[in-house]
Amino acid sequence: MTFHVGADMHISPIALFDNGLPLQILPGLDQKSALGNLMSVLMYGSFIFFIFFGQKFQVRIMLLEIDGTVKKLEFMKNDAKNLLFKTIKEVGKPTIDPTTTLNRLLEQFLISPVDMDPAGIVYKFDHLLDVRDTKFKDEVKSISPAADDSQVNNLENLVEGALSLNTIFRIVRHFYLLGKRTSSFYIILQLQMILPLVMQEADALVGACKAFSQGQPIGDGIGPLVVSRLMKDKEKRKVEKDMVVAETLIEGRKVFLTKAEGPGGNVGKPGDAIRRIVEEQEGKVSMIIMLDAALKFEGEESGQIGEGIGAAIGGIGTERFKIEEEAHKFKIPVYAMIVKQSIQEAILPMKKSISDAVDPTLARIKSLILEQSKEGDVVIVAGIGNTMGVAQ
Amino acid sequence: MSRTPRTYAYMVVLFSALVFAYSLYVLYSAVGYYEKGDTMNFYYGLFAAGVGMVLSISSFLHMRKRLVAIQRSILRVLTTVICEKCGFKIVRNFGVGDYVNRQVGKCQQCDGMMYITTVYAEEPPKGGHGLFGLSKSPSST
Numbered sequence: 001m002t003f004h005v006g007a008d009m010h011i012s013p014i015a016l017f018d019n020g021l022p023l024q025i026l027p028g029l030d031q032k033s034a035l036g037n038l039m040s041v042l043m044y045g046s047f048i049f050f051i052f053f054g055q056k057f058q059v060r061i062m063l064l065e066i067d068g069t070v071k072k073l074e075f076m077k078n079d080a081k082n083l084l085f086k087t088i089k090e091v092g093k094p095t096i097d098p099t100t101t102l103n104r105l106l107e108q109f110l111i112s113p114v115d116m117d118p119a120g121i122v123y124k125f126d127h128l129l130d131v132r133d134t135k136f137k138d139e140v141k142s143i144s145p146a147a148d149d150s151q152v153n154n155l156e157n158l159v160e161g162a163l164s165l166n167t168i169f170r171i172v173r174h175f176y177l178l179g180k181r182t183s184s185f186y187i188i189l190q191l192q193m194i195l196p197l198v199m200q201e202a203d204a205l206v207g208a209c210k211a212f213s214q215g216q217p218i219g220d221g222i223g224p225l226v227v228s229r230l231m232k233d234k235e236k237r238k239v240e241k242d243m244v245v246a247e248t249l250i251e252g253r254k255v256f257l258t259k260a261e262g263p264g265g266n267v268g269k270p271g272d273a274i275r276r277i278v279e280e281q282e283g284k285v286s287m288i289i290m291l292d293a294a295l296k297f298e299g300e301e302s303g304q305i306g307e308g309i310g311a312a313i314g315g316i317g318t319e320r321f322k323i324e325e326e327a328h329k330f331k332i333p334v335y336a337m338i339v340k341q342s343i344q345e346a347i348l349p350m351k352k353s354i355s356d357a358v359d360p361t362l363a364r365i366k367s368l369i370l371e372q373s374k375e376g377d378v379v380i381v382a383g384i385g386n387t388m389g390v391a392q
Numbered sequence: 393m394s395r396t397p398r399t400y401a402y403m404v405v406l407f408s409a410l411v412f413a414y415s416l417y418v419l420y421s422a423v424g425y426y427e428k429g430d431t432m433n434f435y436y437g438l439f440a441a442g443v444g445m446v447l448s449i450s451s452f453l454h455m456r457k458r459l460v461a462i463q464r465s466i467l468r469v470l471t472t473v474i475c476e477k478c479g480f481k482i483v484r485n486f487g488v489g490d491y492v493n494r495q496v497g498k499c500q501q502c503d504g505m506m507y508i509t510t511v512y513a514e515e516p517p518k519g520g521h522g523l524f525g526l527s528k529s530p531s532s533t
Binding site: 203207211214215216217225228232262263348349350351352353354355358389390391392 | 465467469486488489490491492493494510511512513514515
């Protein structure tokens with residue numbers, strides 16, 4: 001058997017290694033020259049190398065890339081931790097060294113309730129979240145004696161941001177080391193595939209920590225921001241945990257406005273607040289409008305407003321459950337209004353395109369109230385989200 | 393003198409340009425070797441010039457990408473203060489302690505009360521970041 005390379009070249013497979021560069025891939029190059037021989041050895045050597053060690057080589061390259069990312073994540077985590085220490089020292093003026101407490105907080109975890117028998121799990125979860133929230137606030141308060149309530153809330157948010165970065169770093173490092181130790185191509189491949197998304201989130205968390213340390217409104221605060229416009233100069237009262245309620249009249253409709261208590265970073269418990277208002281009105285509520293930030297699809301503009309049906313609220317789902325339960329009990333229609341943004345924008349300082357959505361959203365809320373209710377009706381408008389940097 | 397991202401960008405561009413220029417010179421020499429019939433040196437030169445050009449272009453593009461990413465991550469946060477009475481508006485840099493609905497004193501125009509209405513992050517300019525990945529510094533308001 002011979003290979004017919006050119007009109008005048010007939011090379012037998014056996015002669016491949018004898019004649020230096022058998023296939024004349026580089027015109028004009030002397031096959032017997034040093035470069036020709038070198039090219040030949042390199043070609044065949046790399047061919048054999050990739051047959052036997054190709055995957056291992058690929059794994060090494062991927063590990064190298066992941067190693068760089070893990071180092072970057074470690075830097076980000078330390079950066080957030082340093083910012084946390086600095087802010088606690090500046091704002092809280094601790095009388096004792098906060099290092100131990102903060103290190104303990106950054107390693108906190110939550111064990112979900114057993115879901116083998118799911119009946120009643122929502123309230124179990126709600127209870128655990130309350131305990132966690134109280135513990136975090138108490139710990140932060142204990143190391144920040146000079147901080148007021150708003151500042152304690154902001155510091156608690158900052159702790160949460162640093163904790164999230166710490167958790168991301170620990171998880172990524174875990175799979176990196178596991179993949180390295182076992183040389184498992186599939187563990188490393190999966191980690192490498194999700195790393196760009198993980199890094200996007202980590203980058204956003206670094207930005208969020210900066211915003212939390214200064215108490216700047218974040219994208220998620222668009223709901224409370226819109227409601228705060230309607231609440232301004234109205235009499236407010238506190239209901240439930242960290243929630244405020246005000247009343248206003250819109251075209252003859254009695255409108256209850258509710259949001260988390262600001263300007264400290266806080267999401268409150270909108271489910272409990274809405275339940276309280278509905279109970280106060282003995283279920284005679286003609287509609288509930290929920291306003292929240294929501295995730296946009298790639299290609300959509302940030303700050304676009306969307307309308308829908310249902311309880312617009314994120315989180316684990318305990319608050320949504322309470323609202324849905326109350327709405328179902330009294331047959332109250334629930335309308336959702338969302339301001340679209342990316343997951344990064346939701347935790348970064350509020351962008352102009354999002355804050356510009358306040359006036360159009362107010363107009364949409366008013367027109368929805370006019371369309372779906374009549375004079376004398378009672379309406380609830382709830383601004384959902386983190387109210388950092390937004391008072392009432 | 394503090395080194396700004398712009399200084400680093402110029403340094404990288406200069407280095408890339410030098411490598412690129414040298415690669416062109418090597419390529420030119422390689423063509424000379426080819427004309428003389430020295431194919432071995434021609435291939436050496438061709439290979440070296442190719443590697444040099446690819447590396448210089450890659451380094452330039454990589455640095456540009458990084459600068460754009462850095463620029464995007466630096467957000468300038470602004471506070472809008474409005475007088476409720478006359479509508480006089482001030483946009484200034486965010487200061488710690490600013491929050492929406494906070495009273496910030498009397499209006500310079502009409503003596504009415506001024507409130508913070510929005511706090512927002514200025515968005516990076518749309519439509520590219522210039523050749524070096526840097527847009528012009530935002531002007532103070």
